[in-house]
Amino acid sequence: MFKKTLNTEDTLKNSGLTDEEQQLFSNARPQAYEPYPIKAVEDFANWARANSLWILAFGTGCGAIELRPLMTARFDANRFGVAGRPTPRQSSVFVIGGYASVKTLKRIIRSYEQMQGPKFVIALGICPVNGGMYFDSYNTVNQFDQYLPVDLYITGCMPRPEVLVAGIMELQKKIKAGECNGANLYVENFDWYKSNQKKVIKNWDMPDYNW
């Protein structure tokens, strides 16, 4: 699936930036992390991660409206350790709320890269899968997983919060099983992802990896 289309030098070029700006951004490549050497520790860690899912409060599309009821009395995702977090540095789950326009995609990438691993992506709705009703739009991406690794899809247009809750529980299961390693996948196929991203984002004026 992943074809290397960019060079794999150790440093990024940050070529979208001017010379002056290049010294203001880090140009280090992201690195993959190994599981803890002790299996029990890794399992325990995964259990903790699964039970403390902090969702980045970034409504990226129409599906963002489905995230709000999660915290209400009816759905109460707090029960599962889900909480909203306004800064990507502290979040562990990124819910792509439906369609992702090119302009938003740029911000999604930036925010995703600023999250600290392990981090998980839930793609909500049909649009991230194949464009959905926006399949022929001039500014909506059709296959979201070309640009960021997705750990879980919740399809539908629009999936109701119940489905979202079910999806979150599904994600927890996957995390506990140690199957969610999207962050590493992204790092390992970094060049492929980058070339895809740059193919659609034409004014790339941010660093190649947003630390």
Add this chain to the structure above:
Amino acid sequence: MVATTDTIDIFLQPLGIYILALGVGFLIPLVYRVNRNSAILVFFTALLIMIVIAGLNLLAIINGASVMDIETAGIKPPFSINLRFGLFEGACVLAVNTVALLGAWHYLPRLKQHAAALLLYLILVMGINGMVMTRDLFNLFIFIEITSIATYALIGMERTAKGLAAGFKYIMATSIASAFYLLGTIFIYYQTGTLNIDDIIANQQLIIGPIGFIATLFILTGLLIELKPYPANGWGLDVYETAPGGIASLISVGVSAGVFFALYKVLPIMDLYLTSIAFIGGFTFLISNFIGLKQENTKRLLGYSSIGQMGLLTLVIALLVQLDASAHIPLIIGGLFINHLFAKAGLFWLAAIVDRKNIKDWSSIAKHPSLLILLCILLTALVGLPPFPGFWAKWELVMLLASEQLFGWITLILIGSLLEAVYLFRWFSYARNVESSESVEKPAEVSVSFLQQIPIFITGLLLFAIAYVMSRFMNVDNQLIYFPLMAGFAIWLIDRLNVRVKSLIMLLAVSIGGYFLTKDLEGINKLFSYLLIGGGILVSFATLYRHDDRKGFYPLLSVLLLSLATLLRAQTSLEFFFAWELMALSSYLLVMLGRNKQNCDPGIRLGNDQKNDQKYNQINAIKPALIYLLFSLASAYFILVGFAVSYSATGNYFLFSLGDSGTSTTLAFSLLAIGFIIKIGGFGLHIWLPEVYAEADDDFTAILSSVVSKAGIFGLIIIAAHLGVRADIGLNPAYVLGWIGILTATFGALMAVFQEDIKRLVAYSSMGQLGYIVTGVALMSHLGWVSAMYMTVNHFLFKGILFLSVAGVILRTNERFMYKMGGLIKNMPVTFTFTMIAIIAMSGVPPLSGYGGKWMFFNALMDKGWYWIAALAFFSSAVAFLYMFRLLQTVFLGQRKLEHRKLREAPVILLIPQGILIAIIFVISAYPKILIDVISTAIDPWISNTLVWKGTAMQAHYGYWDAPLIMAIIAGAWIAPLILLLLFAKTMKVQKVEQFNIVYAAERPRRPEETHFAYNFYAHYDRAIGFVVRPRATAFWNAVIEWTHSFAASLRIFYNGNGQTYALFIIMYFVGLFLVNGGLAL
């Protein structure tokens, strides 16, 4: 042979002066025709011989010869005219003749063009000599006329329309005055039948009734008019303005001296008018100095100063005669007179050779060090700063007046002196003002030959010499008080050496000198000697970081530091005051050496117009320096009066007897406290402080704040010790002092919060922190004083570090506005660390040294029951966090500017003193007992020790404090989580990122300037409570200045330049005097 000696002896009698003047005078036109140069030679020889005659005779009198009465025409008085040559006459004649000689030298280029000019000059000098020496009323009239005519003729030599008009007004006015005088003489003669002054004095009971009244009034008016009293003096000012410098100086000092002496002679028959004379003198002194404020014409300004000084002399002589204190005449009148004579003459000559009409154009001498130094010396002398004669005279005068309880006059004299200092030093400020390159009208450089400066230089030397002689009479430790000046002079001699060499020599000299000066001190003085001298040298070491030449900096710095040492050593209030004034003067000059990037109007408007400053980037130390001097002088005058009050009660100058002031204690304490609080920058009187700290050189600001400000604290503790504890004054002044202190702390902190300029921020912070110390001193308890001293030491430590690190930051970034910096921690980690530690020490957060001070302070406040002050102290120390964080955040943290990415760490020379101070902070923090024991020992003689130690813990009535244990616990609490974090960091991949790698709401930062939150950092705080810190004090003082200037302007309405009006004023002046003295009742 014997006959020759006799002849010489006879010739060298005072009468020789006249013979010489007349003889040579009429010889000169002859010689002039033959050879011009010989005429000049003859002229100078004559003047020189006059000096020799006066000098030899004066020496004889000082050595015990009797007063010489010279009879003329071989008949005894009263039937013939006689002259007297006593001590006063001799001194006066010698001084006048010296000035005349120097003036002739100065004025030679013009004088030598006419034989008549040489002749007139000699006649004029002779006339003055005559006025001084004659004892005959009518003869006196003749000499006055001779002088007037000669003066008029000399003025007329300048053939300008204005000059001629002025000359005409002069002759008109003096004629009217002479007419008055002559009428008076006639009436006196009518009543007493004699013209001899001694006879008249002996028979003054004959001068009675309306005729006697009118007679004396006429004589008085005639003489007073010649002294140019306000408002009948417009003609005199015109003369000063238009007459050439050589002549103006002679009129100002010579003629006035003669007339003044004449007045002195006839004073014994003026008993009736003494009060009037005093008022006239005082009024003239005050008003002239007021008007001087508005003056920009150099010579007219000097004229006002002259008239003012003569007014002061008139006032003082009348008071002295009234008080029957003629024993003080030599020191007070002599001192004031000589001071005025030489300084004013020198200034007139300087004004003449520089030849800049408007004082604003004097910046053309800014590059002439010799002229600047001369100007500075003469102005300093004229204002009465040490070591010049005026200083001693002023001291004596104030002490005398205080002991007679004449505080009204003291106030008048000091206000007048302050006003005079304002316009004189404003002039100096203009002269010091280096023009910027953009300035449109750049005044041409003056070219002055060395020869031209010699007369002025000689007057300067004479002033020093006379001052030294005077100080011999003042019962002070000469070697002690002159030591700083000597050292400064010595350093000045090597000022041309390499900056490194001379600075090291200076440091060495000050160390040795300071050591010997302070080695046998004890108690509080010893403690302060560590701070002021040791600390001063340590902080001064940092001045080495600059590579530029810094002419004048090191001599002045050595004077400053050593005057601090003499301040500590002072045994008497006079020595203390001398050292205090010397300190003020040297620090003023040092401030003035500060940055001068652009010229600005050094008018004395106050205030930090930050918006404007930013806009024009005006950085200029001249205006703040002037304000600094004024506040220093005001502070010194308060201290002077305070000492005087104490002296009036105790009768001696010793500091240790301050406590015996009895009922005057409260007044003395209050006055002295106000004086010191001005120096510390207390609430309401602080406005000078931020500007001075901001504009002085960065390294000198460190010295100012960490060292020099402690002198004020020292003074406060000294007076609190002597006056507060021993005399057990009531609680009230101390309580007020406590409030002033805490308000200073609160408002200093609040003001600091809203500053954009880093130096202003630190300056306000310094002021605020000193506020706690003032309150600590005001507590008058052992714990209070220990806390005050502890905080003093701490203030020295953290302010030294802060100002030096700020100096480093400014050096590297070349910026002062904090929002233009940011992120410097990456470039200057050491400076950041030092600053951070200093700030923690300042804030009072445990475990560093600030906590101890705050803890003791709070406990002492609670002990005393000053709860409201304690609450405010809490609040202000919380507010302090705001500006402390702002300093660190906006300068060192946040976003670094692109142009700052390549900056280097501050120079090592700046870091070394900071490092030493940091080490001391840590030692004191971990084990404060070593410091507190020293402090406690110093304080114990004054207040009984109340400290309780339990192991390492200190116990107070309320609380307890175990510094080493706290240090250990906090270290443990800090290290444990650090280890935890390091352990977990091992399990992560930690990436070091750059400054723009921040969460920015999914966008990216564009420019560091936009991303750095720094400008108007506490806008919300300003919105909430900013209204309490609107610069009210500044507005108030500006209003005072504005009002004073308008008042001064309104006083000038009498001077319309019209001769008729002036004549009318003179007549009306007489009528006024007549009415005021009860003429109608007769």
Add this chain to the structure above:
Amino acid sequence: MIVEGLGGWLSKVGNFSLTLLIVTTYGLLMGAFIERIIAKVQGRIGIPYRQPFINILKNFFKRTAISHGVMFYLGPVFRIAGGIGTLAFVPVIYGDEMFSNFSMAGDLFLVIYFMFFGQLGMALGAGESGHPYSAIGIARGLSQMTAYEIPFALAVISIVIQYDTLSITQIVAAQQGGWQNWTVVTNWVATLAAMLAFLGMMGYSPFDIFLAPQEIPIGPPTEFHSAYLGLMQLNRALFGATKLVLFMNLFFGGATGWVELMIKTFLIYMVAIVIGVAFPRFRVDQGIRFFFKIPTLIGIMSIIYVQMVLTS
């Protein structure tokens, strides 16, 4: 001798570690409990009790992190050192040598001043991250702190006058012997002023603008994550609980056992919570002005009250 002394200190450190553990755990549990109560009010179930622990664990189990520099790294360390130190200087259980911690090192004044330690260090750490929101949050937080410091200082002065001591242990001792001896009864004016200051101190609504979760993403800690955040969360529980213990000691008679401590601190905490859920947020200048008005007035009255009524 030395060994004996060392042993004494070691046991003290051990005792303190135990206190630290209990207080931190209690603080975390109480946080969860409060969350659950709020959830119940809103008709939800709310987080499980273990949730705060899991959150902290998760943060420590993060595998990547970034660092903006040394000060950024040290910020959380300063923060939690402030929490631990503050607890160390507060005696937790009255009459129990084991849980009086290191209160012999300093008095109430030390505790109040040491509270700033963590804030200052944290502020510097956040500052180095270079994020403008951090600086804004800190500027707001510090300003608000100066404001609530006034009524708090007045209240503290009032009770110091009342009990004639700065020692927390003695202040607690003076309140023993029944609820009628508690400061809240004997000096209710000071308690009122202090509890108003307490609202600001706890950072709940209406005084939570410096955290402002939406506008300036959670304020100062915007850039902190993984283990840094873990430390800060630990501190939040620990420091919050310590503040509660301090208030309990000063105004509510202290505690002679852990159960009493938990009940009292919980009730004190509920004051902030109830007011927090009931009132909307103040803007920062409004908050500052609020503290300068009525709470300050009450504080002033408390001193007058002590002087006029209690000590006359």
Add this chain to the structure above:
Amino acid sequence: MKDMLQRLQRDFNISDITERQLRLTTFHVKKQSAETLLRELRDREGYTHLNFMTCIDYIEDDIFTLVYMLHNYDKKNTLGIHVNISRDDEAMISIHTLWAQAWTYQRELREMYGIRFPGSPRVDEDFCLEGWDQIPPMRREFDTKKFSEERFGHRAGRQSEQPRKHMKVELYPNRGGDEK
């Protein structure tokens, strides 16, 4: 209203006056007199509020029709001013001098239709699309489907149904999608 329209007809030669709804009237005006007309309406007639401005692409007639929607608060009615501009010379006078907020609309129209508004502030900056490198997407000659497939790709396995037909099948599987 009628008077006003008549006057406008006389002064500005407006045409196609249509009363679309009770309080909505539209008419056409020539491109060169449009700005003067708008100014007249704003200053004299009380149409002080610019509701919006937009554009319709009549590719068949080779014109763009710009629509300015103005509202009068006193009369509570709305005017739609239609201005036809040629697709060959797709430029229009900027009206940001009349309504400051118009620059936003004009920037959008510039991006989406490529209509030029000389002098309008920031008109050439990106508005919604960042780094757009094709012909303006709202022009009807732009084939979005083709563009989308080229740039965003097409996920294999996607199949599009006609909704009505598909739902019939879904709802009534037994009857083969027949409602009856």
